[in-house]
Amino acid sequence: MTISIWRYSHLALAISSFFLLILASVTGIILAFEPVSANLQPYRVKHFDELRLAETLPVLRTAYPGITELSVNSQGFVQIKGSDDEGQELTAYVDPRNGRVLGKPVPQSAFFQWVTALHRSLFLHETGRFFIGLTSFLLLLITISGTILLIQRQRGVRRFFSRIAKDDSAQYYHVVLGRLSLIPIILIALSGTYLSLVRFELIDVSKHSPEVDFDAIKSAPLRKTSEFEIFKTTKLSAVESIAFPFSTDVEDYYTLKLKTAEIAVNQVTGEVLARADYPKAVSFTNLSLDLHTGRANSIWAIVLAVASVNILVFIYTGFAITLKRRSSRTKNKFTAEESKFVILVGSENGSTFRFAKAIHNQLLKAGEKSFISEMNNYGAFPKAAHLIVVTATYGLGDPPTSAAKFKAMIEEYPQQQSIHYSVLGFGSKAYPEFCKFAYDVNYLLSAQAWALSATDIHTVNDKSPQEFSLWAEAWSQQSGVQVTVAPECYSGYAGKMEKLQTRSNYPETTLPGESFTVSLKMRKRLPVKSGDLMAIYPLNDHRERLYSIGVIDGEIRLNVKLHEGGIGSSFLRQLKAGQMLKARIIVNKHFHFPKGAPEVLMISNGTGIAPFLGMINENSKHKPCHLYCGFREHASYERYRAYLDDSKAQSKLLSLYPAFSRETTKQYVSDLIERDADFIANLLKRGGVIMICGSLAMLKDVMDILEGICQSQTGKGISFYQSHNQVLTDCY
Numbered sequence: 115m116t117i118s119i120w121r122y123s124h125l126a127l128a129i130s131s132f133f134l135l136i137l138a139s140v141t142g143i144i145l146a147f148e149p150v151s152a153n154l155q156p157y158r159v160k161h162f163d164e165l166r167l168a169e170t171l172p173v174l175r176t177a178y179p180g181i182t183e184l185s186v187n188s189q190g191f192v193q194i195k196g197s198d199d200e201g202q203e204l205t206a207y208v209d210p211r212n213g214r215v216l217g218k219p220v221p222q223s224a225f226f227q228w229v230t231a232l233h234r235s236l237f238l239h240e241t242g243r244f245f246i247g248l249t250s251f252l253l254l255l256i257t258i259s260g261t262i263l264l265i266q267r268q269r270g271v272r273r274f275f276s277r278i279a280k281d282d283s284a285q286y287y288h289v290v291l292g293r294l295s296l297i298p299i300i301l302i303a304l305s306g307t308y309l310s311l312v313r314f315e316l317i318d319v320s321k322h323s324p325e326v327d328f329d330a331i332k333s334a335p336l337r338k339t340s341e342f343e344i345f346k347t348t349k350l351s352a353v354e355s356i357a358f359p360f361s362t363d364v365e366d367y368y369t370l371k372l373k374t375a376e377i378a379v380n381q382v383t384g385e386v387l388a389r390a391d392y393p394k395a396v397s398f399t400n401l402s403l404d405l406h407t408g409r410a411n412s413i414w415a416i417v418l419a420v421a422s423v424n425i426l427v428f429i430y431t432g433f434a435i436t437l438k439r440r441s442s443r444t445k446n447k448f449t450a451e452e453s454k455f456v457i458l459v460g461s462e463n464g465s466t467f468r469f470a471k472a473i474h475n476q477l478l479k480a481g482e483k484s485f486i487s488e489m490n491n492y493g494a495f496p497k498a499a500h501l502i503v504v505t506a507t508y509g510l511g512d513p514p515t516s517a518a519k520f521k522a523m524i525e526e527y528p529q530q531q532s533i534h535y536s537v538l539g540f541g542s543k544a545y546p547e548f549c550k551f552a553y554d555v556n557y558l559l560s561a562q563a564w565a566l567s568a569t570d571i572h573t574v575n576d577k578s579p580q581e582f583s584l585w586a587e588a589w590s591q592q593s594g595v596q597v598t599v600a601p602e603c604y605s606g607y608a609g610k611m612e613k614l615q616t617r618s619n620y621p622e623t624t625l626p627g628e629s630f631t632v633s634l635k636m637r638k639r640l641p642v643k644s645g646d647l648m649a650i651y652p653l654n655d656h657r658e659r660l661y662s663i664g665v666i667d668g669e670i671r672l673n674v675k676l677h678e679g680g681i682g683s684s685f686l687r688q689l690k691a692g693q694m695l696k697a698r699i700i701v702n703k704h705f706h707f708p709k710g711a712p713e714v715l716m717i718s719n720g721t722g723i724a725p726f727l728g729m730i731n732e733n734s735k736h737k738p739c740h741l742y743c744g745f746r747e748h749a750s751y752e753r754y755r756a757y758l759d760d761s762k763a764q765s766k767l768l769s770l771y772p773a774f775s776r777e778t779t780k781q782y783v784s785d786l787i788e789r790d791a792d793f794i795a796n797l798l799k800r801g802g803v804i805m806i807c808g809s810l811a812m813l814k815d816v817m818d819i820l821e822g823i824c825q826s827q828t829g830k831g832i833s834f835y836q837s838h839n840q841v842l843t844d845c846y
């Protein structure tokens with residue numbers, strides 16, 4: 115919740131000041147060139163910072179007896195005023211070491227004058243100055259709120275400088291540049307605000323001249339200027355200006371205007387006649403001017419210019435992010451109460467909403483009553499038959515703002531009828547807790563009495579249209595409503611059809627409810643792996659059926675359960691050896707054999723064993739692999755036994771635990787998992803991976819048991835291991 119308060123403040127401040135910020139930034143970029151070009155002038159002498167007044171004033175007075183004033187600008191150029199030998203007025207930059215004229219001061223160009231006036235006051239005098247001051251202050255607040263958002267995004271101050279995952283270009287650049295230019299922008303804003311307060315006399319910077327007691331002025335002893343103590347100790351770089359005495363009269367004195375004080379110096383004795391220190395605010399004003407204008411240092415001026423360019427980039431990327439977020443808002447044609455399909459979305463930056471909206475639009479097009487909203491708007495859905503939750507993950511596996519209340523609300527408002535739910539998680543593997551919130555939501559839903567799982571949870575890494583399409587296919591198959599990857603999500607996705615040849619199809623006597631195995635030969639070597647999916651189109655129309663693939667000895671193996679009237683299984687069952695088949699291979703990367711894992715535990719029931727048979731075959735490195743497989747009767751297991759025994763003999767499979775649900779001692783695969791709780795907990799602690807393939811009912815039972823094991827033995831929920839890719843599922 116807090117994140118949204120800072121975000122809305124950040125946005126509101128940016129909206130209220132963006133026009134003036136653009137103007138101030140553009141003019142600021144131009145004005146940064148003035149100190150850069152000024153600093154390029156050759157009027158600052160070598161070792162300027164070391165020069166003392168005792169060295170320079172006598173030289174200048176000798177060279178220019180008519181000198182009345184000396185001033186030092188912020189670039190360290192020494193300018194004198196007075197009259198030359200011929201009595202002509204003289205204004206020049208000089209070398210303070212020898213009095214040599216270096217050049218003539220040129221007034222600020224008309225262009226820079228114009229830009230300066232625009233930057234300072236918008237040509238509106240005091241009113242303009244007020245608005246510019248206010249803009250500086252707003253920039254300060256924007257920077258503060260932006261910094262807080264950045265800290266929240268990075269999950270703590272200590273991670274402020276840790277890597278930023280690149281997942282969305284506008285946001286990525288907004289954040290990366292924000293972090294880079296944070297300090298210069300804060301300084302621009304602070305100094306600008308301060309200078310405005312000074313300008314409106316809200317800060318007192320009044321300088322008082324020193325009060326000289328003329329009665330006390332001494333005319334002896336006569337000292338040389340080079341021996342004046344104050345001149346020996348004062349550096350030229352500390353001076354703003356020096357007024358020379360008009361005459362040799364002892365009552366005429368030197369007036370030294372330094373950066374911090376004004377001092378009157380007896381021209382005969384060199385004594386300090388009086389001193390008036392400036393208030394501290396004067397030093398702050400000078401510092402603010404240096405920081406705000408870059409007048410004293412070309413490199414800083416360039417930094418300021420770059421920071422000003424960045425402000426323009428922030429304005430652009432900030433509004434791009436906002437527009438994207440707002441584009442996800444949608445008006446519903448049907449109410450939550452009357453809709454059969456309810457889509458709840460957890461999205462921070464709008465991209466998840468785009469995908470969810472594509473589903474919603476397709477449902478509406480198919481004539482269905484569909485309702486889409488934020489997850490926080492969870493409520494009663496009396497007519498709903500399907501609930502689709504599409505959510506991103508943020509922070510440490512946290513919900514996006516629009517889903518922050520979901521967990522609490524779901525417990526509070528149980529639905530009155532059964533609803534088929536499906537969870538689709540969006541996330542990025544660049545973060546340690548991949549799609550954690552989606553896993554949490556899936557688990558939470560699975561625990562609700564009214565909720566029936568329509569599909570296994572699916573995840574989408576970096577907005578992958580392919581991964582989205584896997585969910586769409588699985589869900590379409592269950593719901594009977596076709597959902598595809600809409601062009602707004604991805605325009606280039608087109609599944610390529612491959613030609614495969616049937617090698618064998620057995621047993622030939624398969625009856626409905628029983629399973630059979632189809633072996634398919636690839637005409638050319640396809641980059642297919644066990645765990646990938648194969649889509650077939652049995653009626654040559656949009657109707658698609660998906661099967662898990664096991665690859666054994668270069669052949670694709672499908673284990674299929676024959677359904678009475680099932681178009682996919684009936685089609686596959688009638689294939690004869692040698693017959694050709696057109697199919698689409700769908701890469702299902704998240705369910706490939708985890709090569710990096712130290713140990714793998716596979717859990718299946720029924721035909722879910724198919725991908726595992728291939729993975730065991732793939733295990734040439736003899737990684738410890740354990741298979742827990744459930745069947746109805748011994749007969750179904752017999753078909754795989756020889757192969758599995760052989761794999762054990764070759765050390766490709768370490769342990770094998772079959773469970774039979776329709777034999778005299780009824781046992782489910784979940785019973786075996788419960789029995790081996792300690793072993794499973796230790797396997798997870800060692801970094802091992804659990805893979806589950808089979809029916810959704812089996813998945814629910816197994817996940818409930820795994821949740822209990824994980825909570826009691828590791829102190830972490832199952833979603834933690836799911837989000838760390840230690841629990842992989844592919845169920846239907």
Ligand SMILES: Cc1cc2nc3c(=O)[nH]c(=O)nc-3n(C[C@H](O)[C@H](O)[C@H](O)COP(=O)(O)O)c2cc1C
Pocket residue numbers: 267268281460461462463464465466467506507508509510511512514540541542543545546547548549550576577
């Ligand atoms: C600050 C930040 C934190 C994120 N944290 C996670 C995370 O912990 N786990 C994850 O899987 N994805 C994480 N992501 C990636 C987002 O979930 C992913 O990009 C998602 O597609 C964004 O969806 P949205 O545009 O609808 O908000 C994070 C992204 C950002 C910007």
